[in-house]
Amino acid sequence: MDSSTIAAVATPEGTGGIGVIRVSGPDAITAVAAVFRRAPFGQKPSDSDTDASGGFKSWRMYLGHIFDPVSGTLIDEVILAVMRAPYSYTREDVVEIQAHGGSRVLEKILNLLISYGIRPAQPGEFTRRAFINGRVDLTQAEAVADLINARSDASLDMAVSQMTGQLSNVVSSIRQSLVSVLGSLEAAIDFPEAAGDEMDDAGQGLRLSIEVLQQINQLREAYESGRFLRQGVQAVIIGRPNVGKSSLMNCLLNQQRAIVTEIAGTTRDCIEAFLTTRGVSMVVADTAGLRRDPDPIERLGIEKTQEYMASADIVLHVLDVSLPLDDEDVAIYEQLMDKPVVIVINKTDLAGHEKVLHLSPAMEEAPCMAVSALHGTGIDELKQRIADMVFSSVASAGHGFIPNWRQKCLLDQAAEAVSKVIAGLENQRLPELVSIDLHEAISAIDEITGKYVETDVLDEIFSRYCVGK
Numbered sequence: 001m002d003s004s005t006i007a008a009v010a011t012p013e014g015t016g017g018i019g020v021i022r023v024s025g026p027d028a029i030t031a032v033a034a035v036f037r038r039a040p041f042g043q044k045p046s047d048s049d050t051d052a053s054g055g056f057k058s059w060r061m062y063l064g065h066i067f068d069p070v071s072g073t074l075i076d077e078v079i080l081a082v083m084r085a086p087y088s089y090t091r092e093d094v095v096e097i098q099a100h101g102g103s104r105v106l107e108k109i110l111n112l113l114i115s116y117g118i119r120p121a122q123p124g125e126f127t128r129r130a131f132i133n134g135r136v137d138l139t140q141a142e143a144v145a146d147l148i149n150a151r152s153d154a155s156l157d158m159a160v161s162q163m164t165g166q167l168s169n170v171v172s173s174i175r176q177s178l179v180s181v182l183g184s185l186e187a188a189i190d191f192p193e194a195a196g197d198e199m200d201d202a203g204q205g206l207r208l209s210i211e212v213l214q215q216i217n218q219l220r221e222a223y224e225s226g227r228f229l230r231q232g233v234q235a236v237i238i239g240r241p242n243v244g245k246s247s248l249m250n251c252l253l254n255q256q257r258a259i260v261t262e263i264a265g266t267t268r269d270c271i272e273a274f275l276t277t278r279g280v281s282m283v284v285a286d287t288a289g290l291r292r293d294p295d296p297i298e299r300l301g302i303e304k305t306q307e308y309m310a311s312a313d314i315v316l317h318v319l320d321v322s323l324p325l326d327d328e329d330v331a332i333y334e335q336l337m338d339k340p341v342v343i344v345i346n347k348t349d350l351a352g353h354e355k356v357l358h359l360s361p362a363m364e365e366a367p368c369m370a371v372s373a374l375h376g377t378g379i380d381e382l383k384q385r386i387a388d389m390v391f392s393s394v395a396s397a398g399h400g401f402i403p404n405w406r407q408k409c410l411l412d413q414a415a416e417a418v419s420k421v422i423a424g425l426e427n428q429r430l431p432e433l434v435s436i437d438l439h440e441a442i443s444a445i446d447e448i449t450g451k452y453v454e455t456d457v458l459d460e461i462f463s464r465y466c467v468g469k
């Protein structure tokens, strides 16, 4: 265990009203005390403000100045928040210095602390210490990064529930069941003469293993269907040239992002933009209109459109209500196969046109929204429809937890091992052999919560955090 004391600026770069420097480790309090003069300046602190040795009390805030003891120069007026071990974020002694939020001020304070033997923290090192010191498990530590990076209400809610240990609870109950199956197998190995009980134990072990596999599979499915709550939804707007795809994109963004003209084939490249709507974050892509006889540049654009379509989570297929449905519209729709799709019937404002578009039988099955991208009508309803589609797939995903990719890979390993356990119990294989698979399942589960985890895995996880967290 690293016993150094670390410090970092915990607030974002740039200027702000206040900036926080966080210090953690055995020397945190003495180092900060050496460069801090309390207010009211010149007066002795009263007994109630300090502990028996005259030092800072835990869970107290102190107003004063940070100064350079060598030159005597005053650096800033600050508030210290002192949290003594183990009642702190890292379970070590922690001091948070609330200074003014100028980058130069914060840099000076940090350098001063470094001259007192404190070292700059690595990305995520405070949270890593919280994990190493047992304050949080690995799923909770990972949720801290998700919480900071959350760009929508839905991903924020998910991060909060994971941070408060709800995913850990589900995973722990899976582990408990596996351990209890292991217990009965080991009893069968150690006391083979208790043959009568063995049959009962094997039957119960099998039932429990099947239950565990179901729980693991629910979490794996949640990853597939809820991945976009973590990563954002990839939505792509497609359709024939000139139907109003770029106009729709601009309407969704409420900004003139893509060029709109009456010339068919205006958009040549795919244009992406980020959008948060109804608690869902989305990357929307406007694409080149799909048609059979494109010019060479359009052809390249169409190839890109096909790639976007293949990787999209949701497709918005735009049709022009003022034109009859065309073979090409049907052909585009058929390419989508089983992708979630919303048919967007555009240009509903056009007076004098037949406003009912006769869709193909397959298209009739898809959700259909009428809009006017020119006037912005129907756009709110369309956004709501997209959000509903996202949330309904998440709601059907089980516990409401969405594992991240690392956790999902370990769940895959656990599922494979538990399937082998089930097959072993069903075929009455030797308990010694079945227990090998059980151990494998348990160690995959333990890696999710970080009970056993390699250092390089931790390095990889925490390197993605910001410095100061």
Ligand SMILES: Nc1nc2c(ncn2[C@@H]2O[C@H](COP(=O)(O)OP(=O)(O)OP(=O)(O)O)[C@@H](O)[C@H]2O)c(=O)[nH]1
Binding pocket: 239, 240, 241, 242, 243, 244, 245, 246, 247, 248, 259, 260, 261, 262, 263, 264, 265, 266, 267, 268, 287, 288, 289, 290, 346, 347, 348, 349, 350, 371, 372, 373, 374, 375
């Ligand atoms: N009346 C009416 N015109 C619209 C509407 N939406 C788009 N348009 C017009 O349709 C024409 C084509 O619009 P775009 O948004 O450029 O269409 P697009 O599908 O991106 O076209 P390409 O990029 O060429 O494939 C423009 O003249 C728009 O002003 C609408 O809701 N109502």
Ligand SMILES: [Mg+2]
Binding pocket: 245, 246, 247, 258, 259, 260, 266, 267, 286, 287, 289
């Ligand atoms: Mg366009």
